[in-house]
Structures are given as C-alpha cells and as structure tokens.
Amino acid sequence: MPCRPSGRAWLRASTTTSCSATRFLLGGGSAVAPALSETYRAAIGVPITHSWGMTEISPVGAIGGTRTQHRDATDDELVAVRAAQGQPLPLVNLRIVDVETGRELPRDGQAVGELQVAGPWVAGGYFRVAGDGSFTGDGWLRTGDLATLDAEGYLRLVDRMKDLIKSGGEWISSVELEAAISSHPGVAEVAVIGRPDPRWMERPVAYVVLRDGSTATADELLDHITPMVAKWWLPDDFVFLPTLPKTGTGKLAKNTLRDSARIA
Template sequence: MDGLMQPRPLTIAHLFERVETLFADKHVIDADGTPTSYGAWAHRVRRLTSALTALDVAPGARVATLAANHRRHLEVYAAVPISKRVLHTLNVRLSAEHLVHIIEHAGDDVVFLDRRHLPLIRTCLDRLPGVRHWVVFPDGTDHALPNARFHHYEDLITAARAFEGSFEATFSGPEENLAAGLCYTSGTTGRPKGVLYSHRSTVLHCLGTMAAGLIGISERDVVLPVVPMFHANAWGLPYGALMAGADLVLPGPSADRVHLADLIARHRVTVAAAVPTVWTDLLPALQTRDCSWLRLLLGGGSAVTPQLSAAYEAAVGVPITHSWGMTEVSPVGAIGGLRSRHDDLDDDARRHVAAAQGRPAPLVNMRIMDVETGERLPHDGRSVGELQVAGPWVAGGYFAGEGADGFTADGWLHTGDLATVDEHGYLRLVDRIKDLIKSGGEWISSVELEAAIATHPDVEQVAVVARDHPRWVERPVAFVVLRADADTAVEQLREHLSRRIASWWMPDDFIVLDTIPLTGTGKLSKQALRESLRPA
C-alpha cells in the first residue's frame, strides 16, 4: 500500500519562490557593500528567464558562467535551473586549453562572464563555435564588445519582460530529476569529468546540510561564501541561504585578507566558508576587528590543521569546523564538530575529536573498504581503507557516460580517500590513495606527516609529496612556507620533527617556498610540486 501524500516535485523553483514571497525584505550584498533586497533580485531573475527565452535557449541547454561571487551571478544561479535549463559553473582559473575542452564537452549554448575574462575568451573564441551567445556582466568600464555574439547583461535584463507565472507550477513530479547544475571535477587524476546535479539532489543537499547541528543556517544568519560559486555550488551555501532567508554577502573576485575581514566585520557575518589556505591568510586581519557575531567557520577542500583551528578559537572565539566532501557529493558529505557526548572530555580529547572530518550528513552512507581485498572494514577508528559513499545527492555516474570505473558494481562512489571511521561514525582521513608514499615497502601518510610538520610554530603552510628514489622507490619531500618574521633553519625543522615521527618518515628534503602553488579550487597543488621535482 502506497502512502497518500502529494507527489509534488523537489525543485529549485520552490527555493526561489520561497525567498521571493517570504523573505523579500532580506538582502544579497555585493563586494562594494551595496545591498539588493531579495524582492528586487527576484524580479531581475524573472526578467532573466525571459531574456534566455528571447535568445532561443532551449530547455535542457547548458548555460555556463565564468564569474566571481556577486549578485548578478546569483541571478543566473536561480534563473537557469528554475526555467529548466542547466547551470554550468566554469572554474575562473582554467587555462584556455582546459576551458575550451570543458565548454565543448559540456556543449554550452550560452556563457555568462565577468568582463575581466574577455581577454582570455578572445584567445579561444574561434575554437568555440558552439557557444551562440556570450553575455558580459558589467564592471563600470568600457562597454565595447568583440562582435555580435556578445551581449551586455544589463541590456538583456532591461529589454526583457518579467515572467509572471509560477515556476514551481511548471514542474511535474518526475521533473524533480531534471538536470539543474553541471560542475566538472578538478581533473587531478586525468581529464575533468562532469557531475550533473538534479533539482531533487540540490534540494535534499540543502535540507540535509542546513539542518540544526550541522551548518544550520537560519533567517537570522548572515552568510559569506568565500569558496567560489564555481566550486560545487559554493558548497551549497547560496541555495541554503535562499532557502532559509538569510542575508548573503558575496565577496567578488578578491580574496584579499583586508577586504574579506572588512566584509565580515561590517556586515556582522555569522557563517563563513573557505579552504584552509584562505583561513590561514585571513587570520591576522581578523584579529584587529570585531568578529563577535561569528558562530560558524567552515573549512573544507583539504585538511584543517588542529593548530589553525585552535588559533581561530583563541583569536576570534570560534574554531574552524571541519567538513569533507567532493564535487561528486554536491559537495558536502560530512561535517565535523563536537556533540553532547563530548561535553565531559578534557581539552586534548575534545581537540582530537574536532580534528576529524566529522560525521556523515543525514541521508549520506559511508563505508570503509579494504583496498586489496575489497572487503568491508569495521568502523573501529583503526581500520584503514578506501572511503566509499552513497546517497541521494551523491553522483551515480558522470556526464556523457565517462568514468564508469569511479563507481562500484553495487552503485557506491569510489572517493579515492583512505580513511577510518570510528564507532560513533566520525570520519578521519588518512590520505588520498594517490598521495600515499611507499618507501622501502612501507607506507608513509603524507597527511600525517604534514600535520606533524605543521606543529612547528613558524610553519604557515606545508605539503608533502613523493620523489622517486633508486633504492627506496619513493621518499618524502616537504615543501614549507614559513611565517614572514621567521628565521627557522631546515635543521631546526628536522629536530622538531624527529621527536614526533618514525625516523624513516623524515623527509629527504625540506624546500622553503614563498608560496605553494594552488589548484583552481584553492587547494595546495601537489601535482605542481611533484612536477617541480622531476628531472629537467
């Protein structure tokens, strides 16, 4: 016997009409501090859907963005999926070659872009004949455009009449499974692969990750996603803020520490999210400002060291909360933090728990599998295996049928992460499978070695990679960035580390850099470091 509930679809159109009707007086705030009410923003979104129709953009067409975090980008975030088109967010740090490949592979029909990216687009325009329209966001400078395929964004908005009906009413029940968003993986282990989100998966991701005790956004919050809007829907925060009716602060293209710290203080931000490299850079600027409104700082993309989290707790009163996810998981799969059972633990024990990536979000299932035998391992906090995940916002395949080996026969996603899960469900990453270092037949965890090096007070950033060795096969090499006023010598780093690791884990070399190269999503680029070690 089936239940007798209404089979209404879960769609982004519902999120849009909810914020339009219930929270029209709340605001999205741009980098220059200009607020726009959600009511005025929603009216522009309705005009944009009509503009897309006027450009003859078909339902299901891929509509790309090459843009920073700003209000107009958020308009495209809503207009495209609620009109049954597919939002494809492009990484603004892509090279021309990668950009051409991904746009062609996705079959993008329209690309919305910030004017600052026009020089890059001009270099590859002839190789992208499939893009019928390029729509340029204004930046207050010269309005000249390359040719008739280009349009001024504001001209399209001004010329269009606002769609006056209910977007939600245009969706039938099965259409909750329509594609809503497309995001490509970073491609660190091969060609980038497309992950195709549905309306249903996006709404469930919002409901699951925004629950109380997790990110828990409410109408009273002010949310600042420093994480780019091109990176897996900015970890779901823009849609989450719309669902809750929270004010949303969008920082634009700049990750300058003073700029971000000013936004946090001026707008009384309560929730912010960024990768650890941004949090490391931002801390000195926050120490001189009133951050008393902050309640949650979310870190992800790579491991947040206990030292960095503790430094934030000491300086601004809020630690950095760990999370784990990937593009294929929409992207949030687990969120850290302490629970009631940890209230009576001493400080060291609490810090140990807080250093874990966290427990799975509702509806996400996790298992640990032996890499060699394929057997399921116990959740005992000691058994190390590959983390595999499944759930309604976890990818079940890649766009255009690629990467079938990324999934198990019974439908679980291979994450490529080595991890443990304890008896309380806390996930703790050990390493990426590809980042493990095998030296003399024994495994060295680059993550654990990095954590040990990071305990030195003068180390600001660290990344450990393997270098080929004629006898031991591989040996670790540590790249470090020291604090600006530090005069620490390599031998002091060795001495510090010798008390914390096995002797054979000691890196063969410590290479001091001014900066460590980053990937397009702001993570430390181990691939670039490995390439720097290869013989010329």
C-alpha cells in the first residue's frame, strides 16, 4: 500500500502502511511544533523538518534537517536541530541585525535580531513602491522575522516581529509559547497573541483547539507548561475554540484574534 497522508487517521494507520520510500517531510508557512515532528518520527521513522522562504526570494531560502555532522548528536540535540529552519540554499545570504541600531549580530546561535536576506534572485524592491523601509540602504530585504544564526549557518526563527508580545518591558515569543502548549497531547492547534493590558502593556492569551475526545482544562494546560517557560510567560487566559481563524493560504489569522481580544 502506498504511503498517502490523509490526516490523523492516516497517522494512526501508518504502522500498516509502507512509507519506506519517504526520505523527508518538510513543513513551512508556520512553525512545526517539536511534538508534532516527533510524533511523525515515532510513527513512520521520518520527522517533519522545516523549510523557510518568502515569495520575495523565489521562494525557498533555507532547508532544515540533520546533516552528517550530527551523526553523534544526542536525542535532545537532534530534536533541537530538527526544530531549526535550516541552512540557506546556495547564493542565499542571511544575516541578523540589531533591530534598533542595524548592527550585524554574531552567528553564535544566541543573539536574536531581525533576519535580512540578499542574493541574485532576491527581490530588490516592490513594483511602484519606494521608501517603505522594506529594504536596507545596502540592498538587503528586511523579512520582519526575528531569528538566530549559529556557526554552522543554521537559521532558527524566534518570532515575527509583529507577533512578539511585550509585557512589562520584556519580550515573550508567541512561537515558543505555542510550541510548549501544543506539546500537550490533548491540544490540536494553538495560537498565542498579546492582549492589551493597562498595567503590563500586553499579556499573552492562548486560543486553543482541543483534539477530539480531549477534556483538557485551562488549569491542566497551565500546569503542563509551567516547567517549560518563565513564570511571567504564562498566559493570563486560555480561550477554547472549535477552530482557529485562517488566512486564504491556511496560515493562522492572528489579526482576527487580536481584533476580537481588543473588542473584548
């Protein structure tokens, strides 16, 4: 029987389905939760790894996954590598810069800055649009992503600049918080946004879709993620929904959730 993914039913049946021809599975558009990647690895022997790109770079910029240098890595180290967006394709140049000063930051896997990209097939501008700040003075495309780069060139996206939550003067990554919440076995989907707060400026709120049959509560999810994140990262509220709003391309429509949070 060929290996033909068709949702969770296919994943449950994978033990009787031959996936021997599968070499890799790439995810893109939004972050793949490590828990989801590891579920696929346990079921069919192949994890979901990342890719990253934009229409403006025609369109793939980096491909994730492990390489030969990781053959002796520990299980935890391999999970971290597979969670990265990967190494850039040939002739795709990446750098990260300080958001405020524009100074290029070191490739140490720790420094977080705005991701910028340049290359022969990277767009140099937008049609009939000029001076909107999308490109630097030296011609690099500003992606709007916050990221790290390590010594091996691995790109790890931290968050979209517009999706970061600023609470009490400190930044909270919605992507990392979503990954922690989605690791609960009862969670099917999650989106975290910043809700306006009179004291802290913003506080995180998690919108959660539970798996069929799950009875997970807000207290249970809070207990689950408490050991994983800083105390001040913990969401002020969990809102349970039957579905999350999506864009026409299937991405989470966080603007819709922000609008509803401001109204509420």
